[in-house]
Amino acid sequence: MRQRSDSLFAGFAWGATFLVLASIGALLAFLFVRGAGTLGPRLLFGDTAAWAALLRHAPVFDGLWPAVVGTLLLVCGSSLLAVPVGIAAGIHISEYAGPRVRRVAGLCIDLLAGIPSIIMGLFGFGLILFLRQTLLPDANTCLLLSIVCIALLILPYMIRTTETALRSLPEDALLLGPSLGFSRWRAVRHIHLPLASRGILSGMILSVGRAAEDTAVILMTGVVANAGTPQSLTDKFEGLPFTIYYLAAEHRTVGELDRAFGAALILLLVTGTIFGFAYWAHRGLEQRWSLRS
Amino acid sequence: MKQLADWFGMAWMALALGLATIPLAAAGTPLEAFRGATGTIDIAGGTAHIPVMNEAAKQIMTAYPKVRITVAGGGSGVGVEKVAAGLVAIGNTGRPLSKQEAERHGLISFPFAIDGVAVIIHPKNPVSDLSAEQIRKIFAGQTTNWKAVGGQDAPINLYTRDEASGTRAVLWKKLLKKGLIAEHADVVTSNGAMKVAAAQDPNAIGYAGIGHIDSTVKAPLLDGIAPTQENAAAGHYPIVRKLYMNTKGEPSPLVRAFIDYILGPAGAKIIKSKGYIPLVAG
Amino acid sequence: MLARNATGRSVAVAAQEISLPQTADRWIGGLLGAATATAACTVLLIVGFLLYSSMPLLLSGEFIETVTRHWRPYHMPPEYGIGPMILGSLSLALLALVLALPLGVGLCSFLHGLAPRRLSRPVLIAVHLMTSIPTVIYGFVSVSLLVPLLRRGLGEGSGFSLLAAALTLAMLIVPTITLLLNVHLQQIDPRIRIACLSLGMTPAQTVRRVLLPASRQALLAATILGLSRALGDTLVALMVAGNAAQIPSSLLDSIRTLTAHIALVLATDTYSPEYRSLAAAGLMLFTLTAVLSLLIRQLGRHSRGGSHRAPAIR
Numbered sequence: 001m002r003q004r005s006d007s008l009f010a011g012f013a014w015g016a017t018f019l020v021l022a023s024i025g026a027l028l029a030f031l032f033v034r035g036a037g038t039l040g041p042r043l044l045f046g047d048t049a050a051w052a053a054l055l056r057h058a059p060v061f062d063g064l065w066p067a068v069v070g071t072l073l074l075v076c077g078s079s080l081l082a083v084p085v086g087i088a089a090g091i092h093i094s095e096y097a098g099p100r101v102r103r104v105a106g107l108c109i110d111l112l113a114g115i116p117s118i119i120m121g122l123f124g125f126g127l128i129l130f131l132r133q134t135l136l137p138d139a140n141t142c143l144l145l146s147i148v149c150i151a152l153l154i155l156p157y158m159i160r161t162t163e164t165a166l167r168s169l170p171e172d173a174l175l176l177g178p179s180l181g182f183s184r185w186r187a188v189r190h191i192h193l194p195l196a197s198r199g200i201l202s203g204m205i206l207s208v209g210r211a212a213e214d215t216a217v218i219l220m221t222g223v224v225a226n227a228g229t230p231q232s233l234t235d236k237f238e239g240l241p242f243t244i245y246y247l248a249a250e251h252r253t254v255g256e257l258d259r260a261f262g263a264a265l266i267l268l269l270v271t272g273t274i275f276g277f278a279y280w281a282h283r284g285l286e287q288r289w290s291l292r293s
Numbered sequence: 294m295k296q297l298a299d300w301f302g303m304a305w306m307a308l309a310l311g312l313a314t315i316p317l318a319a320a321g322t323p324l325e326a327f328r329g330a331t332g333t334i335d336i337a338g339g340t341a342h343i344p345v346m347n348e349a350a351k352q353i354m355t356a357y358p359k360v361r362i363t364v365a366g367g368g369s370g371v372g373v374e375k376v377a378a379g380l381v382a383i384g385n386t387g388r389p390l391s392k393q394e395a396e397r398h399g400l401i402s403f404p405f406a407i408d409g410v411a412v413i414i415h416p417k418n419p420v421s422d423l424s425a426e427q428i429r430k431i432f433a434g435q436t437t438n439w440k441a442v443g444g445q446d447a448p449i450n451l452y453t454r455d456e457a458s459g460t461r462a463v464l465w466k467k468l469l470k471k472g473l474i475a476e477h478a479d480v481v482t483s484n485g486a487m488k489v490a491a492a493q494d495p496n497a498i499g500y501a502g503i504g505h506i507d508s509t510v511k512a513p514l515l516d517g518i519a520p521t522q523e524n525a526a527a528g529h530y531p532i533v534r535k536l537y538m539n540t541k542g543e544p545s546p547l548v549r550a551f552i553d554y555i556l557g558p559a560g561a562k563i564i565k566s567k568g569y570i571p572l573v574a575g
Numbered sequence: 576m577l578a579r580n581a582t583g584r585s586v587a588v589a590a591q592e593i594s595l596p597q598t599a600d601r602w603i604g605g606l607l608g609a610a611t612a613t614a615a616c617t618v619l620l621i622v623g624f625l626l627y628s629s630m631p632l633l634l635s636g637e638f639i640e641t642v643t644r645h646w647r648p649y650h651m652p653p654e655y656g657i658g659p660m661i662l663g664s665l666s667l668a669l670l671a672l673v674l675a676l677p678l679g680v681g682l683c684s685f686l687h688g689l690a691p692r693r694l695s696r697p698v699l700i701a702v703h704l705m706t707s708i709p710t711v712i713y714g715f716v717s718v719s720l721l722v723p724l725l726r727r728g729l730g731e732g733s734g735f736s737l738l739a740a741a742l743t744l745a746m747l748i749v750p751t752i753t754l755l756l757n758v759h760l761q762q763i764d765p766r767i768r769i770a771c772l773s774l775g776m777t778p779a780q781t782v783r784r785v786l787l788p789a790s791r792q793a794l795l796a797a798t799i800l801g802l803s804r805a806l807g808d809t810l811v812a813l814m815v816a817g818n819a820a821q822i823p824s825s826l827l828d829s830i831r832t833l834t835a836h837i838a839l840v841l842a843t844d845t846y847s848p849e850y851r852s853l854a855a856a857g858l859m860l861f862t863l864t865a866v867l868s869l870l871i872r873q874l875g876r877h878s879r880g881g882s883h884r885a886p887a888i889r
Binding site: 225226 | 340
Binding site: 006007009010012013014015016017019020021023024026027030031034084085086088089091092093096097101104105106107108109110111112113115117118119120122123125126127148152155156159183184185186206207209212213214215216219220241244245248249259264266267268271272275279 | 603610611625680698702707712713719720746763782801809868
């Protein structure tokens with residue numbers, strides 16, 4: 001009897017694995033089959049010549065180029081904000097903070113990590129309304145606002161990965177600094193950070209992936225269906241995830257639906273590449289430990 | 294390699310042609326008003342307007358890349374809210390502003406087109422004529438099978454629009470006489486999305502601005518009257534609304550130029566080509 | 576070995592430099608502290624913002640009404656309550672969890688003992704890869720494949736339904752559950768496995784009777800984290816669930832979640848009664864996810880089972 005229930009369990013585990021992998025396989029296969037035919041310069045630039053679009057001589061209509069640029073700017077901008085703050089806070093919590101600060105800060109960061117992205121978007125929208133009534137009557141939803149909100153969204157992940165990587169160092173590594181008479185910062189800078197760098201780096205990159213895919217935040221903070229490539233941080237912008245959402249719901253022609261599939265494929269390529277980098281960082285740094293030097 | 298070279302060649306040629314023709318096309322046309330202008334016009338709101346706005350933006354920005362025009366949807370509610378808050382220069386609505394809305398925020402309306410609102414169904418649905426009463430019962434959730442209105446034996450799948458929709462407000466007031474819309478109706482967020490939903494679901498019933506209707510959906514007769522823009526303009530088809538652009542106070546010169554462009558002959562051409570009937574200014 | 580060398584080099588470099596004066600160290604500490612304060616203040620700001628926007632409802636006592644009532648804008652008199660959205664969010668998240676939990680446990684059992692050696696690593700990579708697929712793509716494929724399938728297969732309803740959204744969301748949270756559980760299973764003392772082996776237990780027996788029972792806490796944490804992700808998702812619900820503001824009574828009902836409601840209603844005029852429900856929806860959603868975050872924290876304190884965040888690739 002026991003034997004049979006155990007083999008039933010084995011069957012269940014195999015079944016679950018197969019089901020999940022098959023679903024994901026079907027999803028990816030469907031996207032590739034449906035989207036592959038749409039790839040090409042036309043998908044990106046529509047009727048505008050590629051050169052003109054790249055050199056900004058001419059705006060792009062019916063192409064994904066502005067959305068690609070928007071998403072890349074969003075990813076770079078929010079990483080630029082969130083990475084330094086995230087690493088600094090992670091170092092602070094794991095190396096500097098006392099138990100009480102650690103508890104309170106930890107609580108806040110857990111709460112921040114749990115906040116749904118739509119609430120972050122709502123917050124951003126509210127922030128603009130507030131700014132308009134008080135300090136900046138000209139403030140408006142824009143690329144900068146989206147960057148800030150996305151940075152806040154990925155910040156707790158950055159902090160947590162840094163903190164976890166630093167805290168999981170072996171004890172002798174932690175004792176090395178004091179034994180050499182290093183100041184605390186010196187120990188962190190020259191011993192702990194290099195040792196923890198692989199964990200931090202791969203965690204960073206995975207968080208950046210979240211910045212590329214989030215839709216709910218940008219939906220409420222400045223993304224529009226038609227804006228062209230943004231010329232400044234205070235411009236409205238287009239984004240790949242929003243383009244997919246928008247075109248999926250209301251393609252006017254088959255061509256527009258095709259473009260949605262093309263956009264999905266490009267976005268998948270972007271997040272897949274980011275994931276690949278994270279994987280590479282993790283594997284590579286298992287062998288070459290130090291980030292700098 | 295050769296292919297690549299060809300491609301580059303073509304790109305150059307397109308660029309050269311584009312640069313050569315644009316100034317010519319612009320000279321002495323309604324686009325003249327944008328000569329030398331720089332700045333951004335943000336537009337948001339009614340989703341029935343989007344095809345017209347997009348086309349106008351394309352025309353203007355192709356000729357004068359220094360002018361940036363962004364177009365967002367969201368529904369008439371967004372149009373009112375965002376223009377009132379000053380977040381966009383032009384807020385579009387598919388319904389007239391209420392007196393409160395206009396007075397509270399100091400909004401000025403520019404009607405530019407006539408659009409009927411029609412019930413739409415899947416093109417393969419055999420039903421081709423519905424009375425207003427039948428439609429009311431369907432949307433109230435009292436009639437739940439297509440057989441009851443002369444169709445096949447199949448359940449009716451209701452689709453309605455979100456809370457911010459002006460199209461919904463017009464239909465609810467003029468066709469449903471402020472009656473019920475059943476709670477279980479699926480909610481979609483734009484005229485375009487409504488068309489897609491009805492085109493894909495064989496048992497669907499929804500509604501959209503007539504300008505959005507094409508061969509992928511079918512608009513049954515209402516009490517024997519075909520829901521066409523002509524009938525709407527002539528007053529035969531009763532479920533009609535105007536499409537408005539709204540600004541907060543007097544528009545800036547650039548926004549004024551855009552509004553004049555839409556209201557002028559070039560705009561009328563665009564409006565017609567997108568399936569609406571232009572209102573001649575004045 | 577290489578690692579040790581690298582550390583050694585780093586230490587040597589450090590030793591060569593003249594040690595920083597104490598004040599500089601304090602400055603750096605302060606700077607790092609400021610970063611932590613920024614993150615902590617953000618949460619307070621967001622909570623403050625949500626409370627402030629709900630203030631009119633809270634002060635007038637309308638909050639309870641708004642949270643419990645129906646959404647009936649066409650009735651006389653109209654009702655603008657978000658009761659159906661709260662129930663919609665909860666039923667969708669729970670259903671997705673019920674679907675995803677067995678899959679996650681099965682996957683983890685497969686990875687820890689049942690899988691042939693060659694398979695387990697690629698499968699783990701695949702699960703990691705799943706986390707990098709954007710939510711909007713799950714929603715998009717679901718709209719293009721699953722919804723028409725349900726519509727045709729069941730012959731009832733539009734296909735946009737609780738079921739379709741739950742199936743899609745389940746795929747979204749399976750990797751969350753699997754990876755958290757996986758980290759815990761990896762941390763189990765290898766001697767336990769050896770003991771099981773020496774007792775003559777099969778891999779299936781080891782996983783089912785020893786490893787999984789030993790991971791009960793991690794399983795609970797994974798469940799709560801999955802629930803939190805499902806509650807917080809906007810795009811799948813908005814694209815697939817149908818968005819009808821009704822109390823769900825069947826799997827095929829079209830439902831609206833709190834998240835989708837926020838996205839839909841933000842579009843209305845600031846002065847409209849619809850808009851007022853926005854603050855209540857935001858506050859409810861935050862409260863729900865915050866409670867779940869606190870629960871996970873509490874669990875973490877007991878088990879000390881390491882990080883519950885998405886762990887790095889292994």
